[in-house]
Amino acid sequence: MFSISDFFIRRPVFATVCSTVVALLGVVCILILPISQYPEIAPPTVSVISNYVGANAEVVESTVTNILERELNGIEGLRYIASTSGNDGTSNIVLTFNLGRNKDIAAVDVQNRVATVTSRLPGVVQQTGVRVNKSSSGFIFAIGVYAEDGPDGQPRYDDLYLSNYADLYIVDVLRRIQGVSNVEIFGNRQYAMRIWLDPGRLAARGLVAQDVINALREQNVQVGVGQIGQQPAATDQLYQLSIAASGRLTTEAEFGAIVLRAEEGDLVRLRDVGRVELGAENYASVLRFNGRRSIGLGVSQLPDANALEVARAVKRALANLAPDFPPGIRYDIAFDTTTFIEEGAREVVLSLLIAVVLVVIILYVFLQDWRSTLIPALVIPIALVGTFLFVRLLNFNINTLTLFGLTLASGLVVDDAIVIVEDIARRIREERIPPLQAAIDAMNQLVGAVIATSLVLIAVFVPVAFFPGIVGQLYRQFALTISFAVTISTFNAITFTPTLSALLLRSDQVLPDAGFFRWVNRT
Structure with a gap:
């Protein structure tokens, strides 16, 4: 009877190369895979933000939000829409899509829909623009930028200066870092020329606020006036x-x-009819960090x-920028979610290593031969490391659940190897046949059982990946990680394991029968 294992057993170099390639590809994937604490389970969201300067919430709702909502309703994959209209003139529409919807394609669809109704929006809204943003699942990093106290006991810089400095010299540098999606400023203060009108003076001169707005538009412009001698x-x-x-005015x-x-x-x-002062465009939010007026940066x-x-x-970027800060400006880390990711990953990896060591120890206790123990011990890391190849192909990431799946798989991937090694060793010891022939005879009988056992294990975990909703999204990576680990271990079991057994096992090996091993054998 011929089995696929015969091909690999008679070609040990080819079998070794196949397993080595799987392990190397897994190592490469580990280096390039993204790392996070949990899988991405939140449905993709896209936000549409606009600003109608000077309008109250009711006007914004009727002239901006309703128009955009009617056009955006019905986009492919849209789950629901939530919107808010504020008295500060802001309109914020959040579109939540079904799980599995590509966020980039969803943002493009939203942008196309918004472009079709932009001409129906008020002119002020068209001038300031309608922004379409892909919402992030959360900040991984937050920074507080503050000013130290001066000789008078007051901060050396106000939050307006801090916000402007961060916007010009810090935010752009951080946004250019590879992997950064966005950097948001909290407690933002943008420089603006604020004009305070006196209603009494306006009325006395027969003017209204719209006259002031019209004068600003006409006299505060930057135009191209041509050339002389053209x-x-x-x-x-x-x-x-x-x-x-x-033409552009700059001072009060x-x-x-x-x-x-x-x-x-x-x-x-x-x-x-009024007064002019240089101040902040918006004073709606205030941020305090460690009791100080400051600004925050969310990455x-x-x-x-x-x-x-x-x-x-x-x-690293902040450390490089810090020496160039104006005297008295400091920064500190407000929170860093990667600390939890590092600690969680470290604990899971430690548990994985402990599990592998325990498996090897138990193998030696019952196989009672270092050669027989070495074979499954080599198969375990190949199966676990090679699993990351499939993790990469399926666009998963390294997170707590994938590592937890590998920890559980460390006991499953060794089952087939134990059965094969033990049967080959028994044939060598009892039937007195050469290791090569013992490996071939054992695989002729066991290859079907090995494949069937693996298929049963895979059939247990794969259906979990098809659970609907957030539960399926959460456990999909866990279930498929175990399934792929079992798949690679099966491949090793019918190729690499019998090949190593034919090379390493000896007919003159003697099992220990004293002390602890005698008690184990009798038990």
């Missing part, structure tokens, strides 16, 4: 000069000098990024 020109024109006009005095009305030599300027990662590598890269 062709076609006279033959004696020797130079061509570009003209730069300073320049804004205060804006003319609101000019009639019969009477100029009404902005400073006559989120890309779905396929390695959280540990991203966190290390962010820390």
Whole structure:
């Protein structure tokens, strides 16, 4: 009777190379696989954010949010829509899609739908733009940026300065780091020219707030005013000069000098009906870090990024930027979720190593021969490491559940090897036949049973991967990790294990029969 194992047993180099390639591919995949604490189980979400300056919640709801919602409803894979309209003029629509929907494709579909109704939105909203963002599952890293106290006991910089400095010199650097999805500023303060109007002065001069807005639009513009001497020109024109006009206002005095009305030599300027000051665009949020007014930076990662590598890269970037900070500006880590990932992974890996060591010890206790024990001991790491090849092919990541699955699989992947090694060793010892022939005879009888046993184990775990909803999403990686580990162990059992047995086992081996091993054998 011929079995597939005969081909590998008679070609030990080829069998060894096959198992080595599987192990090496697994090692390569370990190095490039993303690492996270848990699998991605949250449904993909896309947010649509817009701002209608000066409008209250009711106006925003009727002129912006409702229009966008009606157009976005019915997108492929959409689960539900949630929206909020605020009195500060903001409209935020969150679209939640079904599990398994590609977040990038969903964002493109949303962007296309938004583009079709942009012309129906108010002009102010069109000017500020409608942003479509892929929502992240959470921040992996948070940083607090604060100012130390000066000689007077007050912070040397206010939160407006801190926010502007972080936006210009820190955020862009962090966003360029590979694996970073977004960096969000909390307690954000953007510099803006704030204009405070006096209703009494406006009424006395026959003006309203809209007159001020119109004057700002007309007199605070940056335009191209052309060139002097541009062709076609006279033959004696020797130079061509570009003209730069300073149309964009930058100081409080320049804004205060804006003319609101000019009639019969009477100029009404902005400073006559109000005051102008440089301040923050929005004071709606305040952030405190360790009791200090500060700003926060939240770092989120890309779905396929390695959280540990991203966190290390962010820390290195901050360490490189810190020497160039203005005197008195400091940063500190507010929270770092990768600490839990590292500790969790370390504990699971330690449990995995302990499980493997215990399996090897138990094998030696019952096989009572170092050669017979060495064969399953070599098969275990090949099966476990090679499993990461399938983890990579299925776009999984290294997380607590995949490592937990490998820990449980460490006892399953050795079953077939134990049966095969023990049967080959028995044939060599009792029937007195050469190891090569013993391996061939044993596999002729066992290959069907080995495959059947593995199929039964796989049939137990694979259905778990098809559970619907979040439960199936959570345990899919766990179940398939065990299934692929068993699959690789079966491949090793019919190729590598009998090959090693034919090479390592000897006919003159003597089992110990004293002390502890005598008690084990009698028991």
